[in-house]
Amino acid sequence: MTLLTALQRRSDDPRRRMPPAAVTMAVLVLLTMLACVLVPGLLAPHPPDAVVPEAALLPPGPGHLLGTDELGRDLLSRIIHGSRLSLVVGAAATLLALAAGSLVGLVSGLFGGIVDAVLMRVVDIMLAFPALLLALGAVAVLGSSPTRLAVAVGVSNIATFARLVRGDVLRVRARPYIKAATVSGVRPARLLLRHVLPNIGGPALSLAVLGFGVAMLESSSLSFLGFGPSPPAADWGILAAAGRANLAEAWWLSTFPGVAVAVTVLATTALGRAAQDRLAVQ
Template sequence: MTLLAALQRRPDAPRRRMPPATLIGSGLVLLTVLACVVMPDLLAPHPPDAVAPDAALLPPGHGHLLGTDELGRDLLSRIIHGSRLSVLVGAAATLLALVAGTLVGLVAGLFDGAVDAVLMRFVDIMLAFPALLLALGAIAVLGSSPTRLAIAVGVSNIATFARLVRGDVLRVRTRPYVMAATVSGVRPAGLLLRHVLPNIGGPALSLAVLGFGVAMLESSSLSFLGFGPRPPAADWGMLAAAGRANLAEAWWLSTFPGVAVAITVLATTALGRAAQDRLAVQ
């Protein structure tokens, strides 16, 4: 079944109610996108870099919903503005992993013999190491910046997409219409575009939704370790790391950025699972 057919629902098919977790996840993801791309200044109650020494380390409340940091900056405003880097790095890393992993999986699945064996051995080596460890190695080679952080996280997740796409390509290759097209002399490019890609796009895209949450978690973890953006720029991982110095008397500085990461990852996971379930049913 092609991706287009999977996304279309027959008029006479029963309408399925969307699970509450999916509705909540969709709303949270939409709110995060609005916060990071569309209108962070409208959502933030204060300027994110406005210093107020007399309001330093205020607990949640007192005119600051999530409290303030050691310089008196509003934490909620910094989390809202920091979502831009967190989301953009996660999205860029997921796009890199999706494109590169799909290309590797397509080549490995379409070509038998040595090409498939060599590519899959590299994929197996990458899968033998935790993705965060691979990202740390890439950061050590590339250096530290938001762009290089996205590249490092994306490279560390290529193997997951490559393995999925290769398996789907091998499955699609055995379909009668693909074999008939091959026998009739359809060129590899036409076979790829007309018959293979439409049938493997759904699983790859649903994995990309799940991978976005994983990429955000990895990038925030690397930022927490000091491999993310440099001040005054900030993302959620950096905000959580900055609060460690005052954790005893100001627990909110690290807690709320961590909660923002957790909620976003859970929301994208719910959307990814819902996409997988929909494809599985159809």
């Protein structure tokens, strides 16, 4: 419910809008993350799985900017290569939640009646539980693999999109031109494509931008708890979890993967809020 509440808080106060500098920084961060996903080999200074025993647990320095792990592998290179799994799982989960939630919201808002009542009761039940708890239950049932992790996180966020889309559909349906089109015999499919979807797409996409950061945070949290992909696959949550055994003498092993997650989430939140501000002035 947090994402939905955040998106619906539309204020005309300019002081509450995202500063342009913050939005620009967020775009640069996400472009950097995208480059890490597409061409990690060009950005990583070392092979991510190169074991160098004599370089084990080196602190951050000139040769290894973020230090090395217990096997002497360069942490920066592992974070860069691990970004692909973290970001792709987050994006896939967000697309699943957006598609399924939008479908549920459209059906509920357009048909109303008993269909709306049943679907919204299911949505209310899902919203009563924290999304991470739902994702944890889903991944425990489905199993731990990148695809199943994305499905589990996506399913846990369907209710938020469904509630938002349903509210926007009901708002659009109440407009006079929609009622006039319905009375004049416009086919439901044409009404949906030409009048309803264009008016609800903006808030849903804005929520999707915010939801991407949340989905990535949830997937990394599940990986940290041991419910993510199995080694040798490594995302940021797995990297952070692997550093717990040496946290006292090698703080960088868990710190820098956690920083990567935090920076990405903050960047997507900034872009989501910027999209929210743009919708508020339209």
